[in-house]
Amino acid sequence: MSSGTLWTVVLVAAVGCYLLKLAGLSVPAAWVERPWVTRVVEFVPAALLAALVAVQAATSGPALVVDGRLAGVAVAALALALRAPFIVVLVVAGATGALVHVLAG
Amino acid sequence: MSADRTATLRDAVGLGLAVGLYGVAFGAAADAAGLDVWQALVLSAVMFTGASQFALVGVLGAGGGGLAAIGSALLLGTRNTVYGVRLAPLLAPLLAPRGVLRRAGAAHWVIDETTAMAVAAPDRELGRLAFWATGATIYLGWNLTTVLGALGASGLGGTAQAALDAVVPAAFLALLWPRLRRGFPEAPVQRRVALGGAVVALLLTPFVPAGVQVVAAVVAVALAGRPRPGVAVSPGDGAAPRTRPTSAGEADS
Numbered sequence: 001m002s003s004g005t006l007w008t009v010v011l012v013a014a015v016g017c018y019l020l021k022l023a024g025l026s027v028p029a030a031w032v033e034r035p036w037v038t039r040v041v042e043f044v045p046a047a048l049l050a051a052l053v054a055v056q057a058a059t060s061g062p063a064l065v066v067d068g069r070l071a072g073v074a075v076a077a078l079a080l081a082l083r084a085p086f087i088v089v090l091v092v093a094g095a096t097g098a099l100v101h102v103l104a105g
Numbered sequence: 106m107s108a109d110r111t112a113t114l115r116d117a118v119g120l121g122l123a124v125g126l127y128g129v130a131f132g133a134a135a136d137a138a139g140l141d142v143w144q145a146l147v148l149s150a151v152m153f154t155g156a157s158q159f160a161l162v163g164v165l166g167a168g169g170g171g172l173a174a175i176g177s178a179l180l181l182g183t184r185n186t187v188y189g190v191r192l193a194p195l196l197a198p199l200l201a202p203r204g205v206l207r208r209a210g211a212a213h214w215v216i217d218e219t220t221a222m223a224v225a226a227p228d229r230e231l232g233r234l235a236f237w238a239t240g241a242t243i244y245l246g247w248n249l250t251t252v253l254g255a256l257g258a259s260g261l262g263g264t265a266q267a268a269l270d271a272v273v274p275a276a277f278l279a280l281l282w283p284r285l286r287r288g289f290p291e292a293p294v295q296r297r298v299a300l301g302g303a304v305v306a307l308l309l310t311p312f313v314p315a316g317v318q319v320v321a322a323v324v325a326v327a328l329a330g331r332p333r334p335g336v337a338v339s340p341g342d343g344a345a346p347r348t349r350p351t352s353a354g355e356a357d358s
Contacts, residue, residue, distance in 0.1 A: 001139070001171065009171040010144050013161050014152035016175065017182040021154070022212040024189015025196065032190045035332030041187050043329040044180055045156060046295045047302030049281040051322030052163045052177075054303035055310065056274035061168060062311045072271025073278055080282045086126050089279050090272050097271025098264050 068100030113226060113235050120218055121242025124155075125250040130276040131158055132254020137269055138166030142255045149251040153244065154216050156280055157181040160319070163277065169316020176320045188220040195223055195232045214240030294329050301325030 001009075024032065032038075057073040058064055072093035079089045128149065135145035140162060148158045157178040164174040189212065196211050214236070222239040226232035258269060284295045302322040309318035 001165070003141075005171060006140065006144060006165075009161070009165070009174055010140070010147055011151075013157070013175040013178040014148055016179050017152045017154050017157050017185070018213060020179065020182040021185040021189055021215040022209065024186040024191075024215060025193050025208055025212050027190075029190045029193065032187055038187060039329060039332040040326050041183050042290075043295065043298045043326045044183060044323060046281065046284050046299040047305075047322050047325040048160060048177060048181055048319060049156065049277055049284075050299035050302040051306035051319045051325075052160060053274050053277045053281060054306050055167050055319055056163055056277060057271075058307065059167065059310045061315065064307060064310060068267055069271045069274055073274045076275035076278050080279060086123070086279055090126075090130060090275055093275030094268035094272040098268035101264055101267030 068097040068104070071100050072097040109227065109231055110234060113222075113231050114238050117222060117235060117238035118242050120222065120239055121246045124218065124243045125246035127155055127276070128247040128250030129254035129257070130272065131155065131162070131247075132251040132256070133258035133269055134159060134166065134254075134273045134276065135162045135251070136255045136258035137266075137273060138162040140165070140255075142252060142259075145251050145255040146248065149248045152178070153213060153247070154182055154185055155247075156184075156217075159277060159280065163273070164316035164319055166273070167315050167319075169319070170314055173314070173316030173320050177316070180320065180323055184217070185215050188217070189215045192220060192223060192236065195229055196236065211236075214244065216240075216243070218243055291329075298325050298328050301328045 053073065057069045058066065075096045076089050076093040079092050084092075131149065132142075132145050135148065135158075136142075140148075145162075148161065152158055152161075160177040160181050161174045164177050192211075192215060196208075219236050219240045223232045223236040226235045261269060281299060283289060285292060285299060289295060302325040305325055306318040306322045309321055313321065
């Protein structure tokens with residue numbers, strides 16, 4: 001992706017996200033607070049964030065792969081379950097990824 | 106200054122510091138996805154909503170196209186529209202006909218953390234204070250640490266790059282985690298939707314252009330079923346955990 005295209009993506013997405021915020025303060029509440037609208041909005045983050053975890057940890061291009069990233073995420077999940085601070089979660093995930101990289105040569 | 110105001114400001118600053126850690130992770134993820142420092146900074150300064158920013162660079166980092174990246178960022182940004190509706194009565198003095206500029210300014214800071222802090226405040230005045238103090242602290246910290254992360258990540262060697270590759274999905278998981286934890290509204294349903302989203306994305310990966318599977322995963326929302334009366338959108342994850350600075354996953358409010 002060229003630098004110009006990348007800038008376009010960055011700016012369009014940034015302005016779009018800002019307009020979504022502004023809309024909330026500007027439109028009548030009844031437009032947004034319909035049961036099915038709030039229902040969908042409530043669950044969109046779970047679906048998308050989980051999809052991103054899966055894609056970032058277990059795919060490379062069109063292929064499904066198992067490598068240090070998946071090991072790192074597994075360790076991160078364990079750390080989160082033990083209520084570790086965010087920085088600890090990232091550090092143990094990174095250390096695991098690096099370790100697998102070194103061991104796998 | 107009253108004790109309530111002091112406590113509100115202290116919480117706001119604490120939250121800002123915690124969010125700063127996410128800014129480092131975001132800056133590093135943006136660098137890994139091929140964005141330069143300026144592009145990472147523009148995202149933090151203009152988009153200023155963490156989950157959408159992470160999604161954008163996540164899709165680009167996976168080799169995805171611009172439309173898929175924009176789509177995933179906007180889908181995650183819809184939360185903030187609902188938050189705006191919730192905050193409008195609180196910020197009402199800003200929203201008078203002559204307050205167009207102030208409304209435009211306030212809208213910029215409508216995110217998970219400012220909403221959570223504002224609606225949890227004991228009264229409207231403290232709610233407004235919480236909104237502005239949390240917004241200002243997070244805005245400063247988030248942009249500063251974005252630059253640090255982006256600069257720090259550039260020029261990493263092979264092993265450090267492998268570490269960063271594992272840090273990025275771990276950061277997404279940390280964003281997701283509070284929603285799945287017991288105590289979050291309808292946590293079991295959230296877990297079902299999350300699992301569905303991950304499965305849909307992995308199944309589609311071999312067959313669709315990179316990034317499209319992330320946007321398509323939104324169909325998993327159907328697993329949530331019909332609306333139930335009286336359940337409202339909760340300010341949850343997003344730019345950062347709505348947590349005390351000491352713990353990534355602990356829900357505050």
